[in-house]
Amino acid sequence: MNRLSNEKSLYLRQHSDNPVDWYPWSDEAFEQAKIKNLPIFLSIGYSSCHWCHVMERESFQSDEIAEIMNKNFINIKVDREEFPDVDSIYMKAVQSISGTGGWPLSVFLTPDLNPFYGGTYFPPTDRHGMPSFSKILLSISDHWYKQPNLVIDNADQLKKLLGNQNNEDEKRTNILSEEKIFQLSEGIISMLDFINGGTRGFPKFPQVPLFDFISICYRYNKDERILRGIKITLDNINKGGIHDHLLGGFHRYSTDEKWSVPHFEKMLYDNALIARLFIYGYRVSNNNAYLDIAEKTLKFIFTEMWSSDNGFISSIDADTNGVEGYSYTWDYSNLITILNENQLKLANEHWLLSATGNYEGRNVLNIINTLDSFKSNAKDISDFKELLIIYEKLKNNRLQRLQPKKDTKMIVSWMSLVIQALGEFLIEKENHEWLDKSNLVMDMIFSTAKDDKIFHIIEQENGSFTGRIPGYLSDYSELSLACLALYKCTYNEKWMKKFIILGELISKNFWDVSHESFIDSSSNKNLYITPRDTFDSPTYSGISSANLVMLYSYSVTGDEKFINIFEKSVHKESDNIIKYPNAYSGWISAILISNNLEQVVIVGDINNPNTKEMLKIASSGHNPSRIVIHVEESNLSNLSITKDKKMINGHPTGYYCKDFVCKNPTNSVKEFTKNFI
Structure with a gap:
């Protein structure tokens, strides 16, 4: 056992048996790095991440590699879901160094916490042109001992570069006009994949903020290309392997352009955002099937991701017993034993199954002929009814398997996204049970607030709820929008009052007057640059959501303070919005909304x-x-x-x-x- 055995994070506890002398993100670790004059190896991941598990098995469980790490580095393990601000600033550093990012995130820091080298997954041996992790460790250690001043100088230069990105003060373009917004939408439309849905290329993420934006555009310009892009995307996400057709919910993203084979973790935020996207799809297309899919996704969230502590858990693992996707995929020989000959024939027509499979010899279920097509085209209804029996058989088989682990941490911003989706759904269709549960969640969150301060993670201890880690901008912003969503579907003035209070707190505690920008964290002081995450991918950034809160606060209260903050925030990022509209879709949505309040x-x-x-x-x-x-x-x-x-x-x-x-x-x-x- 190492220092991580008593940590509250499941991800950190998963590394508690490693021979690596891990520290959590803490003053103790930072002090030891300075006392021993050792560089820091910072490893960031999350509990349901497949490649995080792989690197842990291959490298962090290796006595040989652990010996190198312990001798030459202070090793810190961070759960990105606990410290998104830490993850954000070091992800930017690694992307600047290597051009890529992802998890596990592997970063090397000076004792002053300044990054100087990094990457993502490193193999235990030389592989596919990648050097082994042990070689990287020894090389970096050698550089540190032989040329520490050069390493520190390089780290200082990187810090300066990344700091300047936060504080650029050049002349910026005014992009508040609707004409400019529709010009940007043309660029986004040109990126759409009108065959498979989503944007062209792979891996494919649902990219909810982007499709939210073009759905708003469609309201004003009725561009049929937009409607076609939305429908193709929703149809293919629904039919693809990214969707769990048996037990519900959506996996994090697809490894291919056809949504066929996913990375299998299920994240609360993805499912909340996707449910809401299908509701928006229903509204712009009048296709009732989209509302049904949203309802099924919310049902999955309110059952499989519901916590006995009256909240929502954060994720369900990609791996089962060390095998990615095991719980979700099917060996053809196994299907033969479960289904009779006629059922296997129908299953093949519905999902296109094969003995060789489409993922490492196993089958990820992808719908090729929908249930509705069987219902409408069958000579009689028997094939459709038989398919329903097949679904039940396969569901029962799935439930008898060893199930993937669940990370039960309750994250305020992610739970708030569920409430937002539910609020939109309840405008279309009643569900008193889900509304009652949502009230429990919101009451739990607000019961832990102290001196108007919201926490990032909610836990139950000794029969009462407590908050852990001060709330980030995203927690305040998404919670504020959740209050507004509940107001919209209930007209309970309680939620409007809380929305207004949270808007005031955001403007007071997270608005940086000197830089005319929001900051992501107002409490974490051990950061080498100020955290300002602006990109809307795959979720909305805290700043993007805060912009929306400012807009709605202005619309409700008429207080000019809010619209002034919004306009300054947008102006600060205007050049980046024009350069990278797909990464700033939430910002562009807010601008379009601001022109039509x-x-x-x-x-x-x-x-x-x-x-x-x-x-x-x-x-x-x-x-x-x-x-x-x-x-x-x-x-x-x-x-x-x-x-x-x-x-x-x-x-x-x-x-x-x-x-x-x-x-x-x-x-x-x-x-x-x-x-x-």
């Missing part, structure tokens, strides 16, 4: 049929620019958006405003509807 206020008894109808009309369709507020005549909110807005003639009254300029209010549902045609 709508405020709708409906005053009346929530149980009045006309009030309900007006709320339904105002909330329908896909329009992220619109904020809908409900107030009771007897309890008018003190928001500026609701000021002086009362019922007319004692009947439910609708107010429609764009950029705070309001049309005449109306009691007529018919007249009110004209605002949304």
